[in-house]
Amino acid sequence: MAKDKVRSQKGAHGIGGLKYDPSKRTRPQELNVFMALILIVVIFEALGWMVIGDSFLFNTRENVDGIFNVRRLRIIILQVSIIGIIAIGVTQVIILGGIDLSSGSIVGATAMIAMSFAQVAEVNGQPNPKGMFLEQGWVDLPVLVPVAIGLGCGVLAGFINGFFVAVTKIPPFIATLGMMVAARGVAKWWSKGQPISFPTDSYATIGSGMTPVVLFALLAILFYLIMKYTVYGKHTYAIGSNEDAARMSGIKVDRHKIIVYTIAGSLASLAAIVLSSKNLTAQAGMGIMYELDAIAMAVIGGISLSGGRGSIVGTVIGALIFGVIISGFTFLRLDAYYQEIFKGGIIVGAVVLDQWRQQRAART
Amino acid sequence: MLGEVILRTEGLTKHYGGVHALEDADFEIRKGEHVAIMGDNGAGKSTFVRQITAVEQKTRGTIWFDGREVNFAGPLDAREAGIETVFQTLALADDLDVPDNLFLGREKVLFKLGKFSILDYRGMREATEEGLRKTAVKIPNLNNSIRNMSGGQRQCVAIARTATFRSKLTIMDEPTAALGVQETEQVENIIRTLKEAGEPLILISHNMRQVFDLVDRIIVFRRGRMVADLNKEETDGQDVVAYITGAKTQPQFADKAA
Ligand SMILES: Nc1ncnc2c1ncn2[C@@H]1O[C@H](COP(=O)(O)OP(=O)(O)OP(=O)(O)O)[C@@H](O)[C@H]1O
Ligand SMILES: [Mg+2]
Numbered sequence: 073m074a075k076d077k078v079r080s081q082k083g084a085h086g087i088g089g090l091k092y093d094p095s096k097r098t099r100p101q102e103l104n105v106f107m108a109l110i111l112i113v114v115i116f117e118a119l120g121w122m123v124i125g126d127s128f129l130f131n132t133r134e135n136v137d138g139i140f141n142v143r144r145l146r147i148i149i150l151q152v153s154i155i156g157i158i159a160i161g162v163t164q165v166i167i168l169g170g171i172d173l174s175s176g177s178i179v180g181a182t183a184m185i186a187m188s189f190a191q192v193a194e195v196n197g198q199p200n201p202k203g204m205f206l207e208q209g210w211v212d213l214p215v216l217v218p219v220a221i222g223l224g225c226g227v228l229a230g231f232i233n234g235f236f237v238a239v240t241k242i243p244p245f246i247a248t249l250g251m252m253v254a255a256r257g258v259a260k261w262w263s264k265g266q267p268i269s270f271p272t273d274s275y276a277t278i279g280s281g282m283t284p285v286v287l288f289a290l291l292a293i294l295f296y297l298i299m300k301y302t303v304y305g306k307h308t309y310a311i312g313s314n315e316d317a318a319r320m321s322g323i324k325v326d327r328h329k330i331i332v333y334t335i336a337g338s339l340a341s342l343a344a345i346v347l348s349s350k351n352l353t354a355q356a357g358m359g360i361m362y363e364l365d366a367i368a369m370a371v372i373g374g375i376s377l378s379g380g381r382g383s384i385v386g387t388v389i390g391a392l393i394f395g396v397i398i399s400g401f402t403f404l405r406l407d408a409y410y411q412e413i414f415k416g417g418i419i420v421g422a423v424v425l426d427q428w429r430q431q432r433a434a435r436t
Numbered sequence: 437m438l439g440e441v442i443l444r445t446e447g448l449t450k451h452y453g454g455v456h457a458l459e460d461a462d463f464e465i466r467k468g469e470h471v472a473i474m475g476d477n478g479a480g481k482s483t484f485v486r487q488i489t490a491v492e493q494k495t496r497g498t499i500w501f502d503g504r505e506v507n508f509a510g511p512l513d514a515r516e517a518g519i520e521t522v523f524q525t526l527a528l529a530d531d532l533d534v535p536d537n538l539f540l541g542r543e544k545v546l547f548k549l550g551k552f553s554i555l556d557y558r559g560m561r562e563a564t565e566e567g568l569r570k571t572a573v574k575i576p577n578l579n580n581s582i583r584n585m586s587g588g589q590r591q592c593v594a595i596a597r598t599a600t601f602r603s604k605l606t607i608m609d610e611p612t613a614a615l616g617v618q619e620t621e622q623v624e625n626i627i628r629t630l631k632e633a634g635e636p637l638i639l640i641s642h643n644m645r646q647v648f649d650l651v652d653r654i655i656v657f658r659r660g661r662m663v664a665d666l667n668k669e670e671t672d673g674q675d676v677v678a679y680i681t682g683a684k685t686q687p688q689f690a691d692k693a694a
Contacts, residue, residue, distance in 0.1 A: 238587050260441035304551040306532070310540055313531035320491050320527035322512030322541035331551065 103375040105389045116400040152395035153288035157343040159366040161336030163387040168246035168332045169312035169379030173426035174251035175340040178229045179359025180259035182344035186222030187268040190275035202269045215274040222345045230337015234330035260356040269353040279350030295383040312379030371422040438466030458484040459660045468634040469586040472647040474623035475657035477605035482524050495605045518604030522611050526594040530583040535564040538597045587614040607638045644673045
């Protein structure tokens with residue numbers, strides 16, 4: 073039966089004598105990225121034994137059960153899950169052929185604004201010393217209020233990004249750079265630079281424990297399916313691949329761009345809500361450089377900066393690679409400086425690799 | 437046996453800044469009629485197509501389609517009104533595969549949910565195979581991205597795209613430019629099928645033999661202007677060349693084209 077199908081395909085599409093063997097499909101990019109992840113883990117494992125005489129991946133403590141070092145694995149995924157949520161949105165923007173530099177600042181602004189509506193009235197029997205809206209009585213609000221306001225911030229910021237990119241046709245790099253600066257300004261202005269703390273219990277549960285990981289996983293699955301199986305996904309790839317062709321084919325390119333940037337903004341603000349909840353506080357400097365980390369995750373995951381190619385699966389693996397590297401550096405007790413230098417290196421390396429892949433694809 | 441006018445333009449003009457790419461084109465095509473547009477490179481042929489299909493917004497002029505004046509806001513409107521076009525640039529998304537490209541902008545869906553409608557991959561694939569069979573286009577692997585295909589195969593995909601959907605008017609901008617002998621013949625057969633079915637066609641081509649084989653009427657563009665409107669029976673290759681190069685201009689266009 074299966075064999076019959078193969079034969080009929082050959083019959084239908086064999087081009088003038090050329091044979092096509094469907095069993096020999098090109099290896100998906102995601103698989104390469106996954107192998108890179110395994111390779112990096114193996115390298116850290118080896119370095120661990122060589123440099124500090126301990127295992128990176130496996131449990132070496134007598135007083136703990138289990139084969140793997142579960143604590144480290146947890147930290148790795150917890151560490152990347154919040155920026156990972158941002159990266160899911162950034163991935164879509166990059167596939168669209170754009171770039172979003174504003175995510176980190178949207179995190180800052182959203183965290184401040186959302187947190188200010190999530191505060192409790194009293195701390196230890198005293199009026200909340202950090203309460204921003206004590207006078208107005210906007211304290212102890214149901215959790216839905218700060219969440220909705222927070223998401224609203226992201227929707228608005230993303231919409232503005234998309235609007236400028238689509239309607240004024242300025243390069244996405246510039247449009248989102250403007251938003252990056254402006255949103256950071258909003259974050260600082262909101263409480264005149266003061267941190268905002270003491271959220272309600274219900275707000276504090278959003279980012280507690282492993283919920284960020286669960287959220288990241290659910291969103292990754294959701295957007296993986298959306299990108300693969302819906303018109304939205306198809307049009308995103310089409311625009312990133314050839315914007316003129318997409319327009320000539322009748323896709324409403326401008327409207328679509330606005331939607332994609334808006335989704336990216338919303339995901340950044342969701343990350344902000346989770347982050348501020350997890351930290352129980354919001355500061356104007358929150359999320360600085362997150363945009364670059366998110367872009368790095370996507371690029372490491374094989375999302376082509378020239379648009380049209382890559383998938384959310386790639387980004388998720390890219391995020392894990394990112395987490396493993398950071399955790400590995402800490403594990404090897406290397407200074408944070410090295411981490412950043414190395415991070416810069418892998419971002420450039422991943423882009424070089426992508427260029428090289430494209431040139432090779434063009435040659436064959 | 438020609439029917440009523442399906443498309444008419446009056447004073448259709450397009451300027452790109454200072455470049456007068458198309459000036460005052462008065463054009464008409466009837467149901468069932470096949471018309472060729474010829475002219476040298478840069479004569480404004482593709483520009484004319486882009487104005488009709490609203491890929492660009494015209495500088496001025498009026499367009500009537502299917503009995504009423506139209507002002508398409510974009511290519512989607514033109515397509516929905518019933519104009520199918522093979523653009524010279526082909527308008528293919530390189531990273532997508534054949535079925536994706538065939539249905540780009542009008543995907544088959546299983547479940548309607550606006551932008552988030554679920555794609556009917558299976559239906560699109562089957563329709564693609566059907567469409568390719570009809571056009572006798574040979575492509576080894578439908579799931580290959582278009583990027584990896586030969587120029588001719590890409591062109592075939594673009595042609596199959598218009599042939600798969602019913603239309604009131606088909607426009608082909610140099611559809612056989614990159615095709616081999618056999619493939620050219622196939623495309624010409626598709627065009628003959630359209631003729632038999634009474635579907636009108638605007639064919640842009642530099643191939644004199646092809647034009648004389650296929651169409652009823654030949655329009656010549658020169659430096660952005662229409663300079664001749666010739667019945668195939670009343671002209672020949674040399675005559676057409678004279679109009680293309682500027683040795684001749686028909687009297688009714690002479691004042692404008694001066
Ligand atoms: N977007 C644009 N901006 C400026 N000038 C343009 C633009 N598009 C086309 N032109 C100019 O308009 C003129 C007509 O171009 P057009 O593409 O219509 O030619 P054509 O008749 O289709 O030629 P060919 O046979 O080479 O396809 C050319 O001089 C071209 O340079
Ligand atoms: Mg042209």
